[in-house]
Amino acid sequence: MSPKHSRGGRRPRIVFIEPAETQVRTLTTVQVAQLDVALNEIAADPADVKPHATATAVRDYEHSGVRIVFFATALGSILIVTYVDVD
Numbered sequence: 180m181s182p183k184h185s186r187g188g189r190r191p192r193i194v195f196i197e198p199a200e201t202q203v204r205t206l207t208t209v210q211v212a213q214l215d216v217a218l219n220e221i222a223a224d225p226a227d228v229k230p231h232a233t234a235t236a237v238r239d240y241e242h243s244g245v246r247i248v249f250f251a252t253a254l255g256s257i258l259i260v261t262y263v264d265v266d
Contacts, residue, residue, distance in 0.1 A: 180266040189256075190223070191222055191225065191251065191255055191257055191258045192256065192257045193258045193260060194257055194258075194260065195260045195263070196260070196261060197258060198261075198262070199260045199261055199262055199263045203263055210265040213243070214245060214247075214263060214266050216245075217240060218247070220240075221238075221240050221249070222258065223248065225238060225255060225258055226255075228249075236250050237249070237250045237261070238251070244262040244266035245266075246262070246265075247262070248266075249261035
């Protein structure tokens with residue numbers, strides 16, 4: 180079954196690597212809530228997020244003061260977050 184047909188299925192696991200992990204630790208409770216909303220949107224359909232300007236395998240999500248740079252594993256079961264910024 181293609182990813183488009185399995186939207187209601189299993190969501191990818193989200194993993195933060197350095198420096199994203201450090202960036203998340205500095206967020207306020209309100210900012211973490213904003214980040215959670217954004218991560219849920221991304222997890223629903225990571226392929227809908229625009230590719231990063233310098234690397235097509237990397238995705239760059241930016242909405243409502245939240246920016247997340249990530250890439251997905253080959254099967255899309257894991258999203259690897261490399262950068263986080265929340266206003």
